[in-house]
Amino acid sequence: MKKISGRVIQIYGNLVSFLRKCIFFILSVGAIPNHIAFIMDGNRRYTKRWNLMEGTGHKVGFLALMSMLKYCYEFGVRYVTIYAFSIDNFRRSPEEVQSLMDLMLEKIEELIKEESIVNHYGVRVYFSGNLKLLSEPVRLAAERAMLATAKNSKAVLSICIAYTSTNEIVHAIQESCEEKWDEITVLNSSGAGYGLIRLGGNEHDERDYLIKLTDIESHMYMAVAPDPDIIIRTSGETRLSNFLLWQSANCYLYSPSVLWPEIGLRQFLWAILNFQRIHFYFDNKRKQL
Known part of the structure; x- marks a missing residue:
């Protein structure tokens, strides 16, 4: 009886798996x-x-x-x-x-x-x-x-x-600043009119920014995956x-x-x-x- 019951469960499981894969195949026509x-x-x-x-x-x-x-x-x-x-x-x-x-x-x-x-x-x-x-x-x-x-x-x-997420963002900014600390120190001592962080804004702004959006995103904990x-x-x-x-x-x-x-x-x-x-x-x- 136990062997029959086990076979029934296995057949049922295989059937459910097959139907699920059929549904996924149909849905895969879309995005x-x-x-x-x-x-x-x-x-x-x-x-x-x-x-x-x-x-x-x-x-x-x-x-x-x-x-x-x-x-x-x-x-x-x-x-x-x-x-x-x-x-x-x-x-x-x-x-x-x-x-x-x-x-x-x-x-x-x-x-x-x-x-x-x-x-x-x-x-x-x-x-x-x-x-x-x-x-x-x-x-x-x-x-x-x-x-x-x-x-x-x-x-x-x-x-x-x-x-x-807030901890992740702070961590990423800290890591970005540490990575470019020498450049930041030089700019501070020279008094040059450069921006430090650019997250977006005016695309026609010609000032140089030491830390860009890509720098911060590369130091995110979740940099291992796309959005x-x-x-x-x-x-x-x-x-x-x-x-x-x-x-x-x-x-x-x-x-x-x-x-x-x-x-x-x-x-x-x-x-x-x-x-x-x-x-x-x-x-x-x-x-x-």
């Missing part, structure tokens, strides 16, 4: 997003809603993440970014922070395994953020995962951990919560009402369809920049 970012909101609310043990929502949320990654890579999305842990999350109770760090350590170690999803799809993993804020075990595990997947070249997974085409935030929230503020000027924000552990193929397909509907508008906006 395929190059980069999708996820704000995984609602893990704690899921735990409270179903009266589960503390931390269960995050564990179920990890399974939801694996499904989303599989859908993305099957569909041909090259870059995926997830908002795993904000710098602001360190303000939570020490017990909750430690529990999340322990879970993160466990899941990072799973990414290194040979049979993991990132190795199955040839995904290179980056950890983006102020990694110095992490506990040593988690930071070292993140470094091991980046090293272990360094030769994967089919897709890129960016995990934003100990991250906020996102879609940001998906669950729980019906439409806030970015200090996530990819610099990079999200021209992207589609999708906010399904489901909590993160409940997200599934239906929400993924709806995000793709809406993106394809307005793709040309955002594409033209980018070309005008």
Whole structure:
């Protein structure tokens, strides 16, 4: 009986996989997003809603993440970014922070395994953020995962951990200034009328700027990926919560009402369809920049 039951489950799984790939094949006639970012909101609310043990929502949320990654890579999305842990999350109770760090350590170690999803799809993993804020075990595990997947070249997974966009921008400006510190010092001592930072503005301004937009962007934590085409935030929230503020000027924000552990193929397909509907508008906006 168990063998029959196992075969039925396997046949059902194969059928579902085949149908999903057929749907993806049809959708691939339209525009395929190059980069999708996820704000995984609602893990704690899921735990409270179903009266589960503390931390269960995050564990179920990890399974939801694996499904989303599989859908993305099957569909041909090259870059995926997830908002795993904000710098602001360190303000939570020490017990909750430690529990999340322990879970993160466990899941990072799973990414290194040979049979993991990132190795199955040839995904290179980056950890983006102020990694110095992490506990040593988690930071070292993140470094091991980046090293272990360094030769994967089919897709890129960016995990934003100990991250906020404002911290990223300040970091990028500081790095840009340090890189050109000698030139800045010379200009200050000479009293030359040069600008320091140029982020945009009058294209006909002929003054020389030491630090340009490209300098700052090259020092961003997220310099490893292009700007996102879609940001998906669950729980019906439409806030970015200090996530990819610099990079999200021209992207589609999708906010399904489901909590993160409940997200599934239906929400993924709806995000793709809406993106394809307005793709040309955002594409033209980018070309005008």
